[in-house]
Amino acid sequence: MIVQLKKGMLELLVLSLLKDEDRYGYELVEEISKYIDISEGTIYPLLRRIRTEGYVEAYLKESNNGPSRKYYKITDLGSRAYEDQLEQWTSFKEDIDSLLRRNNNE
């Protein structure tokens, strides 16, 4: 179950990280891996999909050492999607918690 759950949450996590600043794929993976264990390669299909949906834009920027890196920048549409998904997640989490803890309250 946890694998599917992680896969579903990845979009919200990526949008959340991009809210702060533009980042490249490797950076996103690195940041997320600090908190949860994910199959890192799945980030790129996800980035591709949210780019198609118009949530993020990509641009190439040269790094200090070596070739240019592909940076991702959140769009207005992406910011709105983030707020929306965050709210959905928060209320979902509360619902699940109250269901699971129903016996404690009795």
Added chain:
Amino acid sequence: MSRQEYLDLLKYYLKDFPSVVVKDIVADYEEHFNIGLENGKAEDQISQELGSPETIAKQFLENEGRALAKTNTGKEGMSLSKIIIGSILVVLLIPVILPILGVLVGVVGTFVGLIFAIIAMAIAIFALGVALLLSLIPGFLSLNIVAMPAVFAQIHPITIIFTSVALISGSILTAGIGINFFKWLFKSLKNLFITIKWKIEKRGVRDEK
């Protein structure tokens, strides 16, 4: 798994995609490996952390499938005003549209014609081979089911048998080539469509130096 092995596997699982698309996808993973190596990780470790190339390829294929389905259903949300403007445009553009439509119908017609021509050719060659074989059966010619030229009766039976086998094999070969040709044609058209879509979406990536 080494970097090269990983990327090769990824390319293998993405083989249904046009080469432009595969190149784009693989470039992202090359970048990932490069940065990982710069940070002092081993190729093996990076491959492991990335996860199975097959799973990744599947997700890309799923994405494209979803995008294609979306373009097909996206037309439902048309408002009345859009439809009216659209209709007016169509009427105004008839002098332009008709010739284009004509060319399209012509091209499609050519290919449909080609399909039938190949099928007909295969069947004809096959029938000729079978007819030749049947002509070997004594008295078959006199039944007059098939109008067989009298010269056939003078050809040596072994020649006839070999000719029939050659003709029947030839017909199967023709059918096979035909089927593969159209499979190829269909795949190329699909890939062309995906490539165009991919290129259009890629406009967002610009160089910033």
